Amino acid sequence: MHVFVTGGTGTIGSAVVAELLTNGHTVLALARSDTSEQALKNAGAEVLRGELADLDVLRAGVAQSDGVISLAFSPRYHSPEGLAAAIAEESAAMAALSEELIGSDRPLVTVSGTPWVAGRASTEEDPLPLEGPVAGRARSVNALLDLASRGVRASAVRMPRTVHNQGKGGFAGLLTDQARRTGISGYPGDGTQRWPAVHALDAAVLFRLALESAPAGTSWHAVADEGDAVRDIAAVIGRRLSLPVEAVPEENFGPFGPIFAMDQPASSTRTRKALGWEPAHPSLVDDLENIQP
Numbered sequence: 001m002h003v004f005v006t007g008g009t010g011t012i013g014s015a016v017v018a019e020l021l022t023n024g025h026t027v028l029a030l031a032r033s034d035t036s037e038q039a040l041k042n043a044g045a046e047v048l049r050g051e052l053a054d055l056d057v058l059r060a061g062v063a064q065s066d067g068v069i070s071l072a073f074s075p076r077y078h079s080p081e082g083l084a085a086a087i088a089e090e091s092a093a094m095a096a097l098s099e100e101l102i103g104s105d106r107p108l109v110t111v112s113g114t115p116w117v118a119g120r121a122s123t124e125e126d127p128l129p130l131e132g133p134v135a136g137r138a139r140s141v142n143a144l145l146d147l148a149s150r151g152v153r154a155s156a157v158r159m160p161r162t163v164h165n166q167g168k169g170g171f172a173g174l175l176t177d178q179a180r181r182t183g184i185s186g187y188p189g190d191g192t193q194r195w196p197a198v199h200a201l202d203a204a205v206l207f208r209l210a211l212e213s214a215p216a217g218t219s220w221h222a223v224a225d226e227g228d229a230v231r232d233i234a235a236v237i238g239r240r241l242s243l244p245v246e247a248v249p250e251e252n253f254g255p256f257g258p259i260f261a262m263d264q265p266a267s268s269t270r271t272r273k274a275l276g277w278e279p280a281h282p283s284l285v286d287d288l289e290n291i292q293p
């Protein structure tokens with residue numbers, strides 16, 4: 001397939017571009033800067049210049065492709081307003097991408113997050129939560145999956161809290177950044193809450209499998225580690241950075257504080273069985289050993 005990819009320079013996207021190219025697909029990738037354009041060309045992709053907000057460029061990308069993988073998101077996590085603006089931009093982009101596919105039966109794979117369910121690991125059958133700071137992202141994913149009945153082979157690959165590569169990325173990456181900024185490897189609550197994780201190279205395989213074969217309207221869990229206690233994640237970060245490991249107030253983590261404080265393990269049993277996905281790369285706790293002081 002000739003695949004239009006947004007976010008192809010990101011932690012997940014760069015792995016997805018490589019995975020597609022090494023498995024017989026070609027890639028048309030959105031690039032918003034000279035640096036991103038060069039990185040994508042070096043990876044072997046064709047480039048379409050534009051921003052996520054350039055809806056005509058997105059439509060042109062869809063028109064030139066056999067399928068779409070939508071990953072771009074501006075990570076303005078540090079204020080509620082910034083997060084809301086990023087979600088609105090992503091929702092408009094997803095609507096433009098999917099409208100262009102109606103009636104074509106072509107695939108669109110988007111990224112989502114694993115839900116949380118009190119007292120057990122969430123599964124692929126659990127609905128996305130429609131409250132909290134990132135509820136707008138869930139609503140646009142649900143709108144996309146609803147287009148299954150209108151000739152779009154839409155699917156969602158749900159990410160765990162941390163998608164990592166070389167010790168970087170995701171919520172664990174945000175903990176590392178905060179530890180470097182504040183001099184404390186902090187965690188909210190008592191640190192026993194669990195976050196699931198996956199290596200970006202394993203997640204990339206699942207995006208390809210979903211593109212190639214996921215039925216319309218389905219959701220999948222890119223979960224390799226069902227849940228590590230946040231205290232254990234902070235402990236590795238603290239050791240690697242030679243910083244103290246301490247509980248800190250939830251508010252220190254900005255709009256993500258309440259999410260950081262929640263126990264949210266997730267399972268991928270159905271995904272592994274149905275799509276034949278088997279993670280093969282290092283676990284989060286092992287990969288965090290790559291953090292450099």
Ligand SMILES: NC(=O)c1ccc[n+]([C@@H]2O[C@H](COP(=O)([O-])OP(=O)(O)OC[C@H]3O[C@@H](n4cnc5c(N)ncnc54)[C@H](OP(=O)(O)O)[C@@H]3O)[C@@H](O)[C@H]2O)c1
Binds near residue numbers: 112
């Ligand atoms: N990593 C995780 O742990 C995790 C967990 C759950 C969900 N996700 C979601 O998965 C997706 C990909 O994550 P990631 O970690 O790979 O993200 P990332 O490393 O932050 O990369 C973001 C990508 O989006 C592009 N982008 C951002 N704003 C853009 C804009 N306005 N116009 C065009 N391109 C834009 C970036 O391009 P530039 O190179 O030009 O900056 C980059 O390619 C995101 O939607 C993220 O929220 C990630």
